[in-house]
Amino acid sequence: MTTTPSTCPYTAGTALDPADPGFALDPADPAFAADPYPFYAALRGSGPAAEVPLVNGSSAWLVTGYDQVRAVLADPRFSNVPPQGAGRPKADSPAQRARALLARHMLNTDAPDHTRLRRLVTATFTPRRVDALRPRIEELTAGLLRRIPRRAEVDLVDAFAFPLPVLVIGEVLGVPTRDRAALREWTYRVGSPADALEPGALDDAWSSLHGYFSSLIEDKRRAPGEDLFSSLVGSGLSGEELLAMAFLLLFAGYETTMNLLASAVLLVLGHAEEPTGRHWPHVVEETLRHASPLEGTTWRRAVEDVEVEGVRIPAGASVLGVLAAASRDPGRYPDPDAFRPERWEQEDVPPSLAFGHGPHYCVGARLARLEAQIALPALFEALPGLRLAEDPALLPYRPGLLVRGPRRLPVRTPG
Numbered sequence: 001m002t003t004t005p006s007t008c009p010y011t012a013g014t015a016l017d018p019a020d021p022g023f024a025l026d027p028a029d030p031a032f033a034a035d036p037y038p039f040y041a042a043l044r045g046s047g048p049a050a051e052v053p054l055v056n057g058s059s060a061w062l063v064t065g066y067d068q069v070r071a072v073l074a075d076p077r078f079s080n081v082p083p084q085g086a087g088r089p090k091a092d093s094p095a096q097r098a099r100a101l102l103a104r105h106m107l108n109t110d111a112p113d114h115t116r117l118r119r120l121v122t123a124t125f126t127p128r129r130v131d132a133l134r135p136r137i138e139e140l141t142a143g144l145l146r147r148i149p150r151r152a153e154v155d156l157v158d159a160f161a162f163p164l165p166v167l168v169i170g171e172v173l174g175v176p177t178r179d180r181a182a183l184r185e186w187t188y189r190v191g192s193p194a195d196a197l198e199p200g201a202l203d204d205a206w207s208s209l210h211g212y213f214s215s216l217i218e219d220k221r222r223a224p225g226e227d228l229f230s231s232l233v234g235s236g237l238s239g240e241e242l243l244a245m246a247f248l249l250l251f252a253g254y255e256t257t258m259n260l261l262a263s264a265v266l267l268v269l270g271h272a273e274e275p276t277g278r279h280w281p282h283v284v285e286e287t288l289r290h291a292s293p294l295e296g297t298t299w300r301r302a303v304e305d306v307e308v309e310g311v312r313i314p315a316g317a318s319v320l321g322v323l324a325a326a327s328r329d330p331g332r333y334p335d336p337d338a339f340r341p342e343r344w345e346q347e348d349v350p351p352s353l354a355f356g357h358g359p360h361y362c363v364g365a366r367l368a369r370l371e372a373q374i375a376l377p378a379l380f381e382a383l384p385g386l387r388l389a390e391d392p393a394l395l396p397y398r399p400g401l402l403v404r405g406p407r408r409l410p411v412r413t414p415g
């Protein structure tokens, strides 16, 4: 299967050609969000790194090739620490203070702070403890599938792809299920460009998340549970570090997995053959490549002038490793726009970049793969004959350069 022919306006020869001096990228543009791939392909063709003007008046350096993205993610001259004041709400507001505290997590730090924080998490998030979540994930999956109405039109994002990762990350953090809808809304807002939201909605989300996690930590101190987060509370992290860690695990852990599940269902339903048992891990890998749930990594900042294959990125520049583009680099993945799970059966297929690379490589990669490998076959087994209820080319996608996936997934369920 290949992707739908593009209607993306960001391609060569249009008024929004990246080579046009008047060009500015609008990451909130629905057409770009639905299909950014032609733009990334054009950019990758123009060189190893390109400075792209954004509609908000700033600009960003986008790195789009597989090898170049890996090189940037492993290079300590690109810092993860956000510049002072970048994108902050107005000075001294409670929302600014909340945001500053929650954003002080390990994905926004460099060594040696990063190394210390990451070690505490990896000591808790061991492969054994992650694998031990399997029966619970199977149970949560089966519970959700039982509640999906039969012979009906159902939004699978709402009924399945969203609640499952929230329930699972809820198990990890020990978050009560009644709070999941509010958490979804707040995390959605803090991951969206501010100009795509109602005024005040972003500030409100930062303050609410701060208040929520502060009381969760208090609860865990008073009455630790079996969850992974209770172990972190007892691990020697300060209160502020715990607050930021809870936020990071929630934020990094569910919307990405939700997008993986939704995109996989969409791709499988548009594919000629339904996968059988042993093929599901390949479907998961190919979805991670073809529909990278994180479109770009978090922002990096060049701490000095850095040459990327002859292109000079100046000190202070904001740099984005575009995982969605790197995962479709034709130099690494032949016929990159085709969805071909069987490519992962070959021995020389390059490692997935969907979980990043280098010191910030995803802590939850094992959990995310486990969830998808349990959830997808269970869904197709429970709902044989499942069909899409809308033209996939018309589905709305999440705006922004960070997270990518369909916002809803209408399907018709069997009887």
Ligand code: HEM
Binding pocket: 073, 106, 107, 108, 118, 169, 172, 248, 249, 252, 253, 254, 256, 257, 260, 292, 293, 294, 297, 298, 299, 323, 353, 354, 355, 356, 357, 359, 360, 361, 362, 363, 364, 365, 367, 368
């Ligand atoms: C399909 C699902 C997922 C995808 C595609 C994904 C992808 C990524 C990527 C690309 C990064 C690196 C970002 C960067 O370098 O800027 C990352 C980091 C991270 N992810 Fe994931 N992730 C997923 C699921 C999860 C889950 C389930 C969890 C936790 C339960 C998680 C926790 C984290 C954490 C804590 C980091 C920061 C690591 C560090 O800074 O050292 N992720 N993830």
